[in-house]
Amino acid sequence: MSQNRSAGRTSRPSHKRGKKSATHDGLVISSHGRRLKLRDVKGKTRRCAVRSDVPPLVCGDRVRWLPAETGRLGVVESLIPRDTLLARPSPSGVLRPVAANLDLILVVIAPQPQPSLKEIDSYLANAEYLGISPGLVVNKAELLDETERAALEARYAHYAAIGYPLIFCSAYSGDNLNALQQALAGHCSILVGQSGVGKSSLTMRLLPEVKTAVGALSDYHGLGRHTTSSGSLYPLHEAEGGFLIDSPGVRDFGLWHVPQRELARQFIEFRPHIINCRFRDCSHLTEPDCAVQAAVEEGLISRERMENYAALWKESEN
Ligand SMILES: Nc1nc2c(ncn2[C@@H]2O[C@H](COP(=O)(O)OP(=O)(O)OP(=O)(O)O)[C@@H](O)[C@H]2O)c(=O)[nH]1
Ligand SMILES: [Mg+2]
Numbered sequence: 001m002s003q004n005r006s007a008g009r010t011s012r013p014s015h016k017r018g019k020k021s022a023t024h025d026g027l028v029i030s031s032h033g034r035r036l037k038l039r040d041v042k043g044k045t046r047r048c049a050v051r052s053d054v055p056p057l058v059c060g061d062r063v064r065w066l067p068a069e070t071g072r073l074g075v076v077e078s079l080i081p082r083d084t085l086l087a088r089p090s091p092s093g094v095l096r097p098v099a100a101n102l103d104l105i106l107v108v109i110a111p112q113p114q115p116s117l118k119e120i121d122s123y124l125a126n127a128e129y130l131g132i133s134p135g136l137v138v139n140k141a142e143l144l145d146e147t148e149r150a151a152l153e154a155r156y157a158h159y160a161a162i163g164y165p166l167i168f169c170s171a172y173s174g175d176n177l178n179a180l181q182q183a184l185a186g187h188c189s190i191l192v193g194q195s196g197v198g199k200s201s202l203t204m205r206l207l208p209e210v211k212t213a214v215g216a217l218s219d220y221h222g223l224g225r226h227t228t229s230s231g232s233l234y235p236l237h238e239a240e241g242g243f244l245i246d247s248p249g250v251r252d253f254g255l256w257h258v259p260q261r262e263l264a265r266q267f268i269e270f271r272p273h274i275i276n277c278r279f280r281d282c283s284h285l286t287e288p289d290c291a292v293q294a295a296v297e298e299g300l301i302s303r304e305r306m307e308n309y310a311a312l313w314k315e316s317e318n
């Protein structure tokens with residue numbers, strides 16, 4: 001036990017049995033049942049089995065592990081407490097973890113099919129609710145002529161105004177990918193968004209070395225394109241730190257419902273006003289003396305954001 005404690009500065013060992021060798025830190029790159037791949041502190045990929053008393057692990061998890069004494073597999077001994085956890089509800093409503101320790105969720109959209117702002121607001125609210133900063137990436141920007149580009153920039157301007165990163169780029173032409181690279185640097189990030197917006201294409205452009213891995217993770221859906229079928233974690237270049245996940249597991253992430261009473265706070269520009277509403281449990285929809293509605297009237301909050309808030313509020317009623 002004491003050896004375990006000396007090996008883990010911040011870890012809560014998930015078991016009480018003493019171990020002879022000191023554990024090492026590792027970052028889970030991909031996880032399949034009780035087997036996983038992790039990146040060790042030297043950047044080397046290691047295959048490990050997971051002790052049965054360690055909870056289910058996902059990419060992005062930080063763990064303590066022991067190298068193999070005999071045989072090929074190391075052993076994951078314990079999970080280091082997670083800062084954040086992205087989980088998705090299964091059809092039966094049980095939450096399944098998808099990725100851990102993320103601090104940036106980039107919502108990827110494309111000119112076609114044009115996403116609804118309500119959908120974007122749902123993605124953003126869900127990210128805020130998880131405590132993970134979101135940003136917006138408009139991919140396939142090379143498809144836009146000057147007028148269309150200006151129109152889309154105007155349509156999304158209010159997101160930049162409330163502080164969300166807004167990056168127009170193209171995986172196809174490579175245009176502005178350095179801005180995306182900069183936004184990702186040092187962060188543990190995930191690309192989310194509808195199928196076909198270009199998440200895998202962006203990942204491959206940013207990290208050409210993962211090309212084969214992405215190919216291996218794709219399957220054919222009979223729709224004439226390859227759709228990523230399981231999440232994997234791609235370490236960014238050493239100098240930049242952080243990592244990037246291209247995950248299909250969260251394609252429907254934007255459709256999750258933040259609990260109704262929590263929703264207003266996930267619209268970050270509402271926050272300074274909420275405190276001034278007459279009623280503490282104000283829904284900001286119909287009550288008198290609502291400071292959020294007043295801010296909309298004054299032009300401090302985008303009318304469209306308020307409309308989308310109202311729509312999401314009604315959807316999350318049940
Ligand atoms: N014109 C254009 N097409 C692009 C661009 N990026 C990706 N595409 C195309 O869009 C289609 C979908 O790209 P993917 O990268 O597979 O999309 P995805 O978001 O990973 O999709 P899922 O894995 O199904 O969630 C492919 O045919 C790409 O070639 C771009 O910048 N411009
Ligand atoms: Mg994909």
Ligand SMILES: [Zn+2]
Nearest residue numbers: 277282284290
């Ligand atoms: Zn109010």
